[in-house]
Amino acid sequence: xxxxxxxxxxxxxxxxxxxxxxxxxxxxxxxxxxxxxxxxxxxxxxxxxxxxxxxxxxxxxxxxxxxxxxxxxxxxxxxxxxxxxxxxxxxxxxxxxxxxxxxxxxxxxxxxxxx
Numbered sequence: 001x002x003x004x005x006x007x008x009x010x011x012x013x014x015x016x017x018x019x020x021x022x023x024x025x026x027x028x029x030x031x032x033x034x035x036x037x038x039x040x041x042x043x044x045x046x047x048x049x050x051x052x053x054x055x056x057x058x059x060x061x062x063x064x065x066x067x068x069x070x071x072x073x074x075x076x077x078x079x080x081x082x083x084x085x086x087x088x089x090x091x092x093x094x095x096x097x098x099x100x101x102x103x104x105x106x107x108x109x110x111x112x113x114x115x
Contacts, residue, residue: 002018002019002022003016003017003018003019004016004017004018004019005017010030010033010042011030011033012030012031012032012033013029013030014029014030015027015028015029015030015047016028016029016030016044020051020093020097024051025049026046026049026050026051026052027046027047027048027049027050028044028045028046028047028050028056029044029045029047030042030043030044031043031044031045031055032057034059038061038062038063039059039060039061039062040059040060041057041058041059041060041071042057042058043055043056043057043058043073044056046076046079050079051078051079051080051082051083051090052076052077052078052079052080052083052090052094053076053077053078053079054074054075054076054077055074055075055076056072056073056074056076057071057072057073057074058070058071058072058101059071059073060105068105070101070102070105072098072101072102074094074098076094078090
């Protein structure tokens with residue numbers, strides 16, 4: 001998985017292209033962000049050329065006891081022939097992507113805790 005953007009951080013209007021499996025390009029635009037004391041996140045909407053048509057949000061919350069939660073919320077429909085043909089497999093890929101985001105977050109949080 002790769003990420004291409006000209007911005008240092010997410011902000012409304014920033015374009016991002018995610019490369020999946022080394023070959024599928026998924027262009028997106030950040031539509032909102034939030035940054036609070038114990039909560040941060042952003043959402044993007046898909047752009048033409050993305051395999052799906054929809055939005056996806058990623059929000060990290062830290063509770064009073066230090067527990068960290070990642071919430072991924074998405075709605076979409078197939079936009080390309082291969083996502084339409086993929087049916088349930090395409091949805092499985094989306095779930096795998098969300099799990100991968102959680103894995104990366106856990107690694108980043110563990111690295112930060114060691115600093």
